[in-house]
Amino acid sequence: MTTTHDLPQAKYLKDYQSPDYTISHIDLEARLDDMSTQVTAILDIERQGNHQKPLMLDGSDLELISISLDGIALMSDQYVVSETHLTVYSVPDKCQLRIVNQISPVQNKSLEGLYKSDGAFCTQCEAEGFRRITYYLDRPDVLATYHTTIVAKESEYPYLLSNGNLVETGSLEQGYHYAKWEDPFPKPCYLFALVAGNFDKLSDEFVTASQRQVQLEIYVDQGNVSRAEHAMDSLKRSMRWDEEVYGLEYDLDRYMIVAVDFFNMGAMENKGLNLFNSKYVLADKKSATDTDYHGIESVIAHEYFHNWTGNRVTCRDWFQLSLKEGLTVFRDQEFSADMGSRAVNRIQQVDLLRSRQFSEDAGPMAHPIRPEKVIEMNNFYTATVYDKGAEVIRMIHTLLGQSNFRKGMDLYFERHDGQAVTCDDFVQAMQDASGIDLEQFKRWYFQAGTPTVSASWKYDVDQNQLTLSLSQRNDSFPENKPSVIPVKLQFISEDGQSIAINTQGDQSQVLILNESTQTFQFDRIESPVIPVLFEGFSAPVKLEQTIPELDLLRIVQYAQDGFARWDAMQSFCTRVILTGELSYFDEHKSLYQALLQKLDGDLELYAELLEIPDIQTLAEQVDEIDVFQIQSQIDALKESLANALSKELIEAYHLLNDDKSQDERRLVGVRALKNQVLLLLAHSSEQDAISELAKLQYTSSDTMTEQLGALKAAKVANTSLFAELMKDFDTRWQHDGLIMDKWFGLYAQVDDDDTLSRLEKLQSHRSYNPDNPNRVRALIGQFIMNNPKQFHRPDGKGYALLTSELIRLNESNPQVASRLITPLLSWKKYSQPQKKLMQMELQRLSEVDNLSPDLYEKVEAALS
Ligand code: B3K
Ligand code: ZN
Numbered sequence: 001m002t003t004t005h006d007l008p009q010a011k012y013l014k015d016y017q018s019p020d021y022t023i024s025h026i027d028l029e030a031r032l033d034d035m036s037t038q039v040t041a042i043l044d045i046e047r048q049g050n051h052q053k054p055l056m057l058d059g060s061d062l063e064l065i066s067i068s069l070d071g072i073a074l075m076s077d078q079y080v081v082s083e084t085h086l087t088v089y090s091v092p093d094k095c096q097l098r099i100v101n102q103i104s105p106v107q108n109k110s111l112e113g114l115y116k117s118d119g120a121f122c123t124q125c126e127a128e129g130f131r132r133i134t135y136y137l138d139r140p141d142v143l144a145t146y147h148t149t150i151v152a153k154e155s156e157y158p159y160l161l162s163n164g165n166l167v168e169t170g171s172l173e174q175g176y177h178y179a180k181w182e183d184p185f186p187k188p189c190y191l192f193a194l195v196a197g198n199f200d201k202l203s204d205e206f207v208t209a210s211q212r213q214v215q216l217e218i219y220v221d222q223g224n225v226s227r228a229e230h231a232m233d234s235l236k237r238s239m240r241w242d243e244e245v246y247g248l249e250y251d252l253d254r255y256m257i258v259a260v261d262f263f264n265m266g267a268m269e270n271k272g273l274n275l276f277n278s279k280y281v282l283a284d285k286k287s288a289t290d291t292d293y294h295g296i297e298s299v300i301a302h303e304y305f306h307n308w309t310g311n312r313v314t315c316r317d318w319f320q321l322s323l324k325e326g327l328t329v330f331r332d333q334e335f336s337a338d339m340g341s342r343a344v345n346r347i348q349q350v351d352l353l354r355s356r357q358f359s360e361d362a363g364p365m366a367h368p369i370r371p372e373k374v375i376e377m378n379n380f381y382t383a384t385v386y387d388k389g390a391e392v393i394r395m396i397h398t399l400l401g402q403s404n405f406r407k408g409m410d411l412y413f414e415r416h417d418g419q420a421v422t423c424d425d426f427v428q429a430m431q432d433a434s435g436i437d438l439e440q441f442k443r444w445y446f447q448a449g450t451p452t453v454s455a456s457w458k459y460d461v462d463q464n465q466l467t468l469s470l471s472q473r474n475d476s477f478p479e480n481k482p483s484v485i486p487v488k489l490q491f492i493s494e495d496g497q498s499i500a501i502n503t504q505g506d507q508s509q510v511l512i513l514n515e516s517t518q519t520f521q522f523d524r525i526e527s528p529v530i531p532v533l534f535e536g537f538s539a540p541v542k543l544e545q546t547i548p549e550l551d552l553l554r555i556v557q558y559a560q561d562g563f564a565r566w567d568a569m570q571s572f573c574t575r576v577i578l579t580g581e582l583s584y585f586d587e588h589k590s591l592y593q594a595l596l597q598k599l600d601g602d603l604e605l606y607a608e609l610l611e612i613p614d615i616q617t618l619a620e621q622v623d624e625i626d627v628f629q630i631q632s633q634i635d636a637l638k639e640s641l642a643n644a645l646s647k648e649l650i651e652a653y654h655l656l657n658d659d660k661s662q663d664e665r666r667l668v669g670v671r672a673l674k675n676q677v678l679l680l681l682a683h684s685s686e687q688d689a690i691s692e693l694a695k696l697q698y699t700s701s702d703t704m705t706e707q708l709g710a711l712k713a714a715k716v717a718n719t720s721l722f723a724e725l726m727k728d729f730d731t732r733w734q735h736d737g738l739i740m741d742k743w744f745g746l747y748a749q750v751d752d753d754d755t756l757s758r759l760e761k762l763q764s765h766r767s768y769n770p771d772n773p774n775r776v777r778a779l780i781g782q783f784i785m786n787n788p789k790q791f792h793r794p795d796g797k798g799y800a801l802l803t804s805e806l807i808r809l810n811e812s813n814p815q816v817a818s819r820l821i822t823p824l825l826s827w828k829k830y831s832q833p834q835k836k837l838m839q840m841e842l843q844r845l846s847e848v849d850n851l852s853p854d855l856y857e858k859v860e861a862a863l864s
Contacts, residue, residue, distance in 0.1 A: 008853035013319040013372045020053050021045050021091075023137055023144045024186075030114070030133075032121050032152040032196050034106040037114060038065070040098070041134040044144075047093045055088045055097075057135035058128070061113070064135075065100040086135040099135050108132070109771055109812040112378075117262035118221070119156070120197025122275055124268060127318055127377040130189035140315045141420040143186035150196055151178045157196040159219065163187070163271045165253055183271055185251070186418065188314055193270030195219070195258045202228040206239050208249045214239075219258040220281060227282040230293055231257065231300050238301040241335050246409055248308045257281065257300075261737065264773050264815050265381070266299045269306035276303070278738055279774060287739045289705040290668045297339060302332040313413065316420045318377045322369040322445075323423045325381075326389020330397070333390060340665070343562025344604045350537045350563070353391065355616035357383035358450050358542070362476045362620070363826045364861040366448045370423050375857035378815050384448075391540040392444045396430055398486045398510060398538055399441070404434035440514055441484040449476035451483055453513065455545040459528050466491075466525045471517040472541070485513040488538035491522075491529040494551075496558030499529050507560070508535055530554055532564045542620070549575065549584045553591055562605045569609050574621055577613070577633045582640070589644050596645070596652040596677075603656075603669030607676040612638055615788050619829070626831045627792040635683070642684035649681045653693065675709030682716035691718040698725050704742075711746055719752075730767075740767040741778035748782035755790040756797055759783060770808070773816045780805050784823050791823070792830070796837040799824065803841045806855065807848055814852030821845075821855060825862045839863070 027042040045055065064081050067074045069091065079088045088097070108115040113132025114123050123133065131138040150160040154177040160169075164183030171177050199219035206214045216235060218228040235257070242248045257274045259281035267276040280299040283292050309331060310324035337345045360366060360383050367373075369389040371380055397405045408430035415429060423445050431438045452475060457468045470487065474480040490508040491499040501509045501522065511520055530551045534543055552575075555568035576582065595606055612634060619625045642649070656674040661667055678697065681690050690713060698710035711729070714722040726743065733739040747762060762768060762779055769775050784791050784802055791798040802820065809817035827838035845851065846859045 008375045008856050010373050010375045013317070013370070016317050016319070019048060019137060019139065019142055020051060021047055021055050021137065022142055025145045025147070026136075026189075027147045027149075028134070028192075029149040029151070030194060032105075032150065032157065034116065035104050036102050037105055037121075038100065038102055039134045040100045041136070043097045043099070043136070045091065045095050045097055047091070052090070055091045057086045057088075057099075058084065058131040058138040059086050059101075059135040060084060060131045061103065061108075062132070062135065063102040065102060066098075067100075068098045070095050071098075101134055103133065110815065111262055111264045111773070111813060112815065114194065115262070117260040120195065120199070120258075120260060121152070121157070122197075122258065122260050123192065123194045123270075124264065124275065125192050125270070126190040126268060127381075128190075130192055133192075136189055138189055139317065140188040140190060141317060143188055143314075143418075143420060145186050146181075146183040146192065148181045148183075148192075148194065149178055150181075150194060151176055152196045153177075156198065158198055159196065159201075161193075161195040161219070161256060161258065161273055163191070163193055163273050185271060185312070187271050187311065188420065191269070191271045191311055191314075193268070193273040193275060195273065195275070197258075198222065199258070200225045202232055204232050204236070206236055206250070206255075208239075209243045210249060212249075212253075214250050214252070215254045217254065217256045218281065219256065220278070221259070221261070224259075224282055227284050227287070228259070230283045231259075231276075231281045231296055234297040234300040235304060237297075237339065238304040238335060241301070241338065242305060242308070242331075245334070245338075246308070246331075246406070248413075250307060251312070255304075257303075261774070262772055264813070267303045269303040269310055271307070271311050274303045277774065279741075282738060285703045285705075287704055287733070287736070289703075289708055289742075290671060291705075294336070294340070298332050298336050301335045302328055305331045305335070308413065312418065313416045314420045316422050318374065318380070319371055320422050321371075321380060322385045322389035322392075323421065323426055325386045326369060326391075326393050327426070329386050329390035330393040333394075341562070341602050341604050343566070343602065344608060346536055346563045347566045347605075347608045349387070349390075350567070351617070353383070353387050353540060354620060355614065357387050357540075358620045359616070359826055360384055360822075361388070361448060361450045362829075364864070365825060365858060366476060368444075368446045368448045370445045372446070376814075376818070376853040379818055379854055379857055388540050391537075395444070395484075395486050395539055396427070396438070396441070398488065399438075399484075399512075400430060400434045400436055404436070405430070407433035440482075443481060443483050447474070447477065447480045447483065449474040449480060450540065450542055451480075451485065452542045452544055453485060453487070453534075453539075455531070455533055455543065457531055459525070461528075464523065464525055466522040466529060466531075468511075468520045468522070468531060469517070470511070470513050470520070472513060473516070482514055482516050485539045485541060487511040487513050487533060488535040490532040490535050490559070490561070490564070491525070492532060492555065492558050493527060493529055494554060496554065498560060499525065510538065532559050532561070532568075534567075535561050536563050537567070543571075547571075550587065553584070553587050556591060556609065557594075562602060566605070566608050570613050570617070573612050573637065574618060577618060577630070577637055578621060580633055580636075585640065585644070589641070592641065592645055593648050596648045599652060599655055599659075599673075603666070603673040607669070607672040610673075610676045610680060612641075616785070619826075623829075624831050625826075625829050625834075627788050627834065631788050638680065638683040642680050642682075646681060646684045646686050649677050649684075650686075650689065650693075653677045653681070657697075671703065671705045671709070675705070675712070678709060678713040679716065682713040687717050691721050694718070695721060695725070698728075704739075708742055708746075715746060715750060722750075734767050737767050737769065737772065737775060741774055744768070744775065744778040745782040745786075748779050749786045751787055751789050755783075755787065756801060759801065771812065773813065776805070776809070776816055776820070780820060784820065792834050794833050794837075796833075796840070799837055799841045803844055806845060810848060810850070810852050810855055814854040817852065818854035818858060821858055825858060827862065 023043045025044040029040040031038040105114045105116050112129040148162040160179035162181035167182045168180040200222045202218040202225045204216040220228050252272045259276045259278040261278050263277035305328050309327045411433040412429035427438050451472050454471045459466050488510050552568045552572040556565045559565050656670050659670045694710045694713040806817045
């Protein structure tokens, strides 16, 4: 039992203190061995300020071998080792501490610190993993230069990699060899990385704007080099984009990426040596979908952009995480928008925000983008810090405009290059560079919860005047003060013309809503107009508007902005699903008919327009979630549409199938729409025709995008065909876990009487490995997120399955456990019996022995 005495403790932003000591340089040596890796660290330490406090180094799961200060071994009464610290009672103002310790990488299943992924040694230090490698001041505001020596068996580990520049290599006795690396840029220890393994390498080169040559290297499992080409191409495009848009160049001679199979997140931006989950590196058309390609492009860019926003300028403390993450997500989003369809990118970002971040902001773990209280830092790599954080940066961008925003970025780097700073420092740079007051805007950094904006309008025919009333409130945090909300607005006429919004003839305008209630008046509006509010999703808010259904459909049909069209379609479908009201079905149908007849333009956008909102998104719109009712309404709408449109859908499918375009961008759109059409058709009663199409698509196509699309349709339309095709997939790809994740994910979403026993069986499948987070996310993650009727079974067995998995992961990999627990946290929002059953599982978890701080923090918050 956990006793009160060792309950995990919270840390508070308000308690921040600058470090008592700094470390300016570290000389690190790792002699790699599975069971006992020996780490020697020589630290140049300096007291900060006038005090005689002991030196307290962080350390976790380390075995101390020896410690000496300025060359003299410390006596046992001069220091003390606890489970979390090595404390040296008295140190001179400036000294060198030499510490030798041992660790066991192979027993480290948490994938934090130094561990083994398949045959390779690798590291993950953010947020606080470096303390699992050696004793150190493991906090982001201690910046040191690194000199790293790696020693390992040459035959098993021909590549020895670390941050910075390679300065020396050589052979040692008994088949060992070594490499020495030097990183000239002072960095916090969370950016340290070390890799040793046997890889294949894809090499390339990039010449920077100032004509410096940079060596680019991507290390992958043997035999996989050809699957790294898209990643390499994405890297080069990211490097160019950052030069062109922000004037930021890469700063070392070498940029390395290593892809590993065992990784807790997507990737990690270690200086000069990124580590990647192989999911975000490896792709070819046969084995990866267009969505995978897009994901790779965006994660490669994200980690590359961190080199400036995160590495050159880093965070003072972990409460400031959004300083680097929100900003870097914004940068990678803009990069992706420039590389592909801006509208579709925006749609996908907002979809994610609505389905994941809004529920977080309304649940027990709600926190502002700059949290104020943290028990386990790894719990704060959240949709709020990342994605809402990016929305906050986007709003600054909207308020300042591109040119002032760029000036703000320039000033930020001019002031803070090489420093560890705060979100306030960032906002200050933006304010000073633009002259725009951002004081009230800063509330976004410390107020949690999603604001709701209510909008209504009145048109005065005699005055030719439109009055728009806007008000804001925060349902989860009613005490919040009004936020600064940029409302990007456009008017369209009822027959679809774009109407100038002001006397200057602008087609759109940004209104600033910064009080609880405001009205805005628009003159010289000659005829009634439909306001299109929050164009491009100009603020992360919920919108309540009294707009007739037919006007929503007019926006879908006529708005210029692709995002606004999709958004109106989502609002329309949401109303239909939640009210069960089909009064405008004919109009809905005609709109889709028109869409399906015009197969030119942005086909990816069309595919998005055909997407019916899912239960996660809809759950945010209701006070109480009745899973079975909402899901059956969703299914009913899909069925009605599919049956009413089957002729047009089949025609469109054939036209798309015959599209002989050579343009890859167009083909991505063709595939997206074709799959969407087939999936919608699968809900119709034309089962035989659909089965035939799905089978043909699966067998004749050589892209994973189409094969997966066929499998998804077969899953809905025809159980035996689905089984047949899944068997084929298994035979073909069983050797590759990453590809099999698609297969595990599909089975996890099957809703029938055998779901639970099948899930259990799949956990012993030859391609499954419970220690690999990708496999767990594919199987268990897909089950809990995308199999609503089975996960929320009224007998509670879906929840029980999750709890067993959480209890297992609590021991081996608490970070993964802590992500999977998410759906249980919102238990209070569900109707009975789900509500009670979820609460019971949380209660069960709270009684688990040695509950990790990761789960403890969330379970406690949820139950309180
Ligand atoms: N900075 C890393 C995330 C680290 C997560 C630590 N639990 C990846 C990224 O945001 O780029
Ligand atoms: Zn990041």
